[in-house]
Amino acid sequence: xxxxxxxxxxxxxxxxxxxxxxxxxxxxxxxxxxxxxxxxxxxxxxxxxxxxxxxxxxxxxxxxxxxxxxxxxxxxxxxxxxxxxxxxxxxxxxxxxxxxxxxxxxxxxxxxxxxxxxxxxxxxxxxxxxxxxxxxxxxxxxxxxxxxxxxxxxxxxxxxxxxxxxxxxxxxxxxxxxxxxxxxxxxxxxxxxxxxxxxxxxxxxxxxxxxxxxxxxxxxxxxxxxxxxxxxxxxxxxxxxxxxxxxxxxxxxxxxxxxxxxxxxxxxxxxxxxxxxxxxxxxxxxxxxxxxxxxxxxxxxxxxxxxxxxxxxxxxxxxxxxxxxxxxxxxxxxxxxxxxxxxxxxxxxxxxxxxxxxxxxxxxxxxxxxxxxxxxxxxxxxxx
Numbered sequence: 416x417x418x419x420x421x422x423x424x425x426x427x428x429x430x431x432x433x434x435x436x437x438x439x440x441x442x443x444x445x446x447x448x449x450x451x452x453x454x455x456x457x458x459x460x461x462x463x464x465x466x467x468x469x470x471x472x473x474x475x476x477x478x479x480x481x482x483x484x485x486x487x488x489x490x491x492x493x494x495x496x497x498x499x500x501x502x503x504x505x506x507x508x509x510x511x512x513x514x515x516x517x518x519x520x521x522x523x524x525x526x527x528x529x530x531x532x533x534x535x536x537x538x539x540x541x542x543x544x545x546x547x548x549x550x551x552x553x554x555x556x557x558x559x560x561x562x563x564x565x566x567x568x569x570x571x572x573x574x575x576x577x578x579x580x581x582x583x584x585x586x587x588x589x590x591x592x593x594x595x596x597x598x599x600x601x602x603x604x605x606x607x608x609x610x611x612x613x614x615x616x617x618x619x620x621x622x623x624x625x626x627x628x629x630x631x632x633x634x635x636x637x638x639x640x641x642x643x644x645x646x647x648x649x650x651x652x653x654x655x656x657x658x659x660x661x662x663x664x665x666x667x668x669x670x671x672x673x674x675x676x677x678x679x680x681x682x683x684x685x686x687x688x689x690x691x692x693x694x695x696x697x698x699x700x701x702x703x704x705x706x707x708x709x710x711x712x713x714x715x716x717x718x719x720x721x722x723x724x725x726x727x728x729x730x731x732x733x734x735x736x737x738x739x740x741x742x743x744x745x746x747x748x749x750x751x752x753x754x755x756x757x758x759x760x761x762x763x764x765x766x767x768x769x770x771x772x773x774x775x776x777x778x779x780x781x782x783x784x785x786x787x788x789x790x791x792x793x794x795x796x797x798x799x
Contacts, residue, residue: 418619418673419670419674421500421674422496422674425503426670427495429443433664433665434735435491435522435528436525440491440521443495444521448468456559458551459525459526459535459551460526461526463526465520465523465555466520468519468521470501470516471513471516472512473511473512475514475683476516476563477569477680478559478569479494479520479571480520480521480523480570480571481521481571482521482527482528483523483541484540485524485533487573487656488528489668489669490573492665494571496673500677501517511684514680514683515680524552537550541556542572556640565649566649567608567609567649568644568650569652570644574656576706576708580627582703583700586627586657587657587658588624588656589624589627589668589671589675590631590657590702591613591628591653592632592653593610593651595633595645596642605650606645606650608650610693612679613652614695614699615682616675616678616679617699619674623674627659630697631701632701656669659671707747707755708795709757709758709760709761709795710755710759711729711757712752713764714763714766715763715765715766717774727748727776728757729744730744731743731795732745744781744795745780745782747778748778759796763786769788
């Protein structure tokens with residue numbers, strides 16, 4: 416099976432970019448509702464509908480949810496690509512629908528999606544509310560888990576561009592985690608199932624995305640939903656969609672999330688469990704905060720008549736302006752930056768820094784500046 420060709424065939428072209436809201440996906444959900452698979456299971460803080468979508472008749476029960484954090488939309492896009500496979504009438508679709516029952520919540524936090532924020536409308540991080548259950552969205556997720564009684568849970572998220580694959584200089588385009596179920600990070604039967612499955616996914620994905628797959632930190636926090644579900648004895652997998660080179664809209668990353676989903680369900684349905692799963696899982700390099708969006712090296716700065724050579728970095732802030740996500744670059748670090756990488760790097764080779772303020776880069780200042788008065792940077796990039 417060529418997973419790349421499969422993605423190209425079934426990508427849902429009507430949903431693109433980073434700003435994915437309930438308005439974006441409701442028409443698709445209605446289109447996919449061919450046999451009463453779609454249900455409104457409750458309302459958000461601001462009264463928006465939260466939908467479940469259930470399909471398949473198999474004994475193995477899979478629970479997936481996305482956009483628990485409203486500004487993390489990549490996995491939502493990949494879910495709709497996956498739904499297209501299930502509705503294709505292909506041999507693969509029949510295989511999956513006969514083996515599995517899929518219960519999905521494509522957008523748990525529609526208010527956060529509209530506002531393009533991590534939190535819900537009450538400014539609560541739903542992924543820290545799994546025990547207190549103070550929010551309507553958290554209660555709906557837990558109620559769905561309890562009633563559906565899944566065999567596996569898929570907790571689908573995005574991660575920031577700051578994460579790399581250890582110290583390799585490669586971005587962590589997709590990262591995985593089998594969450595811990597206790598403080599000691601022990602491995603019991605349910606966590607082992609998640610570990611073995613991730614090891615298998617990694618083997619498949621490395622063929623398409625070599626050296627850009629990370630392993631997320633497994634520190635235990637019972638307030639996180641994945642840790643809670645693992646604690647309750649259900650194998651749970653965390654997916655983190657990250658950065659691919661020049662892919663700030665995460666159209667390339669969604670492909671690898673889609674591939675990971677297909678790989679997961681192929682492995683489970685064909686019972687292709689990897690040998691030495693723990694060792695292979697632990698061999699996946701850990702996520703590490705090693706990246707900035709922009710890095711400028713060997714910049715000459717004039718401090719009161721004293722010239723020094725330094726480096727500085729800038730990072731995008733994703734700002735919602737008139738219903739569009741804008742990537743605005745701000746200075747975020749100044750110094751040697753020895754152990755860091757930039758998704759965009761520029762060696763100034765001693766060129767003198769100038770800007771329209773004090774001719775010195777300052778934290779949280781827009782990354783608009785000149786080098787030797789002849790190279791202009793606007794919003795972090797060279798202005799041609």
